[in-house]
Amino acid sequence: MSPQLKNQLYELSVRLGDDALILGQRLCEWCGHAPSTEIDLTLSNLGLDLIGQARHFLTYAGELEGKGRDEDGLAFERDALDFKNCLLVEQPNGDFAQTIARHFLFSTWQLLFLEQLAQTNDETLRAIARKSIKEISYHASISAQWVIRLGDGTPESHDRMMNGLDWMWRFVDELFLVQEGIEDVCENIGLDLSSIENEWRNKVAATLKEATLDLPADRKGIFGGRVGHHSEHLGPLLSEMQSLPRTYNDANW
Amino acid sequence: MQNHADMGDEVDQVRAILSAVPDPEIPVISVMELGIVRKVDHQCVEITPTYTGCPATTVIETMIREALDQEGFENWSIKTVLAPPWTTDWISDEGRQKLLDYGIAPPPKGDGKGTLKEPSKTHCPQCRSSNVEEISQFGSTPCKALMRCLDCAEPFDRFKCI
Numbered sequence: 001m002s003p004q005l006k007n008q009l010y011e012l013s014v015r016l017g018d019d020a021l022i023l024g025q026r027l028c029e030w031c032g033h034a035p036s037t038e039i040d041l042t043l044s045n046l047g048l049d050l051i052g053q054a055r056h057f058l059t060y061a062g063e064l065e066g067k068g069r070d071e072d073g074l075a076f077e078r079d080a081l082d083f084k085n086c087l088l089v090e091q092p093n094g095d096f097a098q099t100i101a102r103h104f105l106f107s108t109w110q111l112l113f114l115e116q117l118a119q120t121n122d123e124t125l126r127a128i129a130r131k132s133i134k135e136i137s138y139h140a141s142i143s144a145q146w147v148i149r150l151g152d153g154t155p156e157s158h159d160r161m162m163n164g165l166d167w168m169w170r171f172v173d174e175l176f177l178v179q180e181g182i183e184d185v186c187e188n189i190g191l192d193l194s195s196i197e198n199e200w201r202n203k204v205a206a207t208l209k210e211a212t213l214d215l216p217a218d219r220k221g222i223f224g225g226r227v228g229h230h231s232e233h234l235g236p237l238l239s240e241m242q243s244l245p246r247t248y249n250d251a252n253w
Numbered sequence: 254m255q256n257h258a259d260m261g262d263e264v265d266q267v268r269a270i271l272s273a274v275p276d277p278e279i280p281v282i283s284v285m286e287l288g289i290v291r292k293v294d295h296q297c298v299e300i301t302p303t304y305t306g307c308p309a310t311t312v313i314e315t316m317i318r319e320a321l322d323q324e325g326f327e328n329w330s331i332k333t334v335l336a337p338p339w340t341t342d343w344i345s346d347e348g349r350q351k352l353l354d355y356g357i358a359p360p361p362k363g364d365g366k367g368t369l370k371e372p373s374k375t376h377c378p379q380c381r382s383s384n385v386e387e388i389s390q391f392g393s394t395p396c397k398a399l400m401r402c403l404d405c406a407e408p409f410d411r412f413k414c415i
Contacts, residue, residue, distance in 0.1 A: 024306075037389070038388070038389040038390070038391075038399075041389060041390075041391040041392075042389070042390055042391050045391045045395045048304075048306035048308070048395060049304060049305060049306045049395070050306070051306050052302075052304060052305030052306025052307065053305045053306070055305070055306075056305060056335065123336075126336070127334075127335040127336035127338075128305075128335060130335075130336060130337070130338050131302075131305055131335050131336070131338040132305060134338060134415050135304065135305060142390060
């Protein structure tokens with residue numbers, strides 16, 4: 001593989017690793033604050049799955065980079081401008097409905113994406129994808145169940161679910177540009193993303209219909225996460241997540 | 254230089270050592286019975302995680318390392334592999350029985366569907382009733398859900414099929 005392609009493969013692994021890491025960190029903010037013990041356990045465990053996946057993607061990214069950085073080095077020693085996650089995953093938790101909206105929109109995309117990644121010819125990415133699909137299919141299912149339960153619940157839960165979706169909707173277009181700027185390596189490993197946007201829109205529309213919710217009105221999408229241009233919400237998340245290893249940089253378990 | 258018979262003996266010895274290493278979260282079953290040891294060969298033990306984020310994975314590796322070192326197998330290495338992904342179908346029959354005796358409803362053999370979406374039929378490990386309900390999608394660990402028996406009223410963990 002040429003150095004240019006290898007660099008793009010690093011970039012792809014970082015994007016996927018950062019998506020999982022940042023969303024995992026966001027979900028764990030609920031620990032001890034969720035509306036019930038069961039939901040507390042659910043959100044923390046979903047976060048745990050994502051952090052596990054992030055470790056695999058970032059370990060691979062570190063190997064491709066070849067500068068001796070492991071997954072901890074990449075997670076804890078980079079600044080906001082070097083993070084390549086999509087803007088959707090860094091959005092604040094808001095209320096429970098807003099968290100569910102974010103997780104539903106993201107995990108529905110993530111599952112479709114991983115199914116394609118599992119078909120590529122890159123052995124490591126394929127293995128991580130095959131492993132993660134088992135977990136993310138559960139995420140997509142749990143979050144869709146909650147969208148339906150809240151949407152088709154009380155007038156209060158219906159409105160909150162709708163507001164949550166409205167807040168997150170401007171960030172969904174960016175999901176379908178995950179390959180932007182690294183098209184060569186995507187083609188090289190055989191990653192075919194041509195059908196996932198349609199599938200995603202159909203799945204989301206079907207769930208919202210069952211939840212008695214309207215599709216949010218289309219609005220101008222906001223982009224930038226993949227090139228390090230983040231919203232104001234990422235910085236505070238990173239400062240909390242990185243505080244311990246940055247304060248005590250030789251700390252270990 | 255070792256001959257082949259010695260190497261075969263070594264593999265058997267290592268397998269025996271691993272059969273005595275318990276899962277740190279569910280200590281009634283060993284890492285062998287859980288099906289996470291994928292290969293014991295060429296002075297290398299290959300293990301695979303149950304879930305990507307399972308916090309026990311690192312502990313398990315440390316425990317295997319200690320057990321091997323203690324028995325004089327310091328020259329054996331441990332390698333983590335991801336593919337093929339672990340499935341509950343790899344839990345041995347003996348392992349399933351031990352889970353049941355411990356009060357955890359084991360995943361029925363052959364029910365690993367490659368997804369957690371469709372829970373399979375569960376029986377109460379205490380009274381064997383199938384009149385049960387789910388209390389929480391996650392229990393004491395990510396790999397289990399919390400259930401309640403509607404006949405004997407006992408709460409219990411169900412090992413999720415994956």
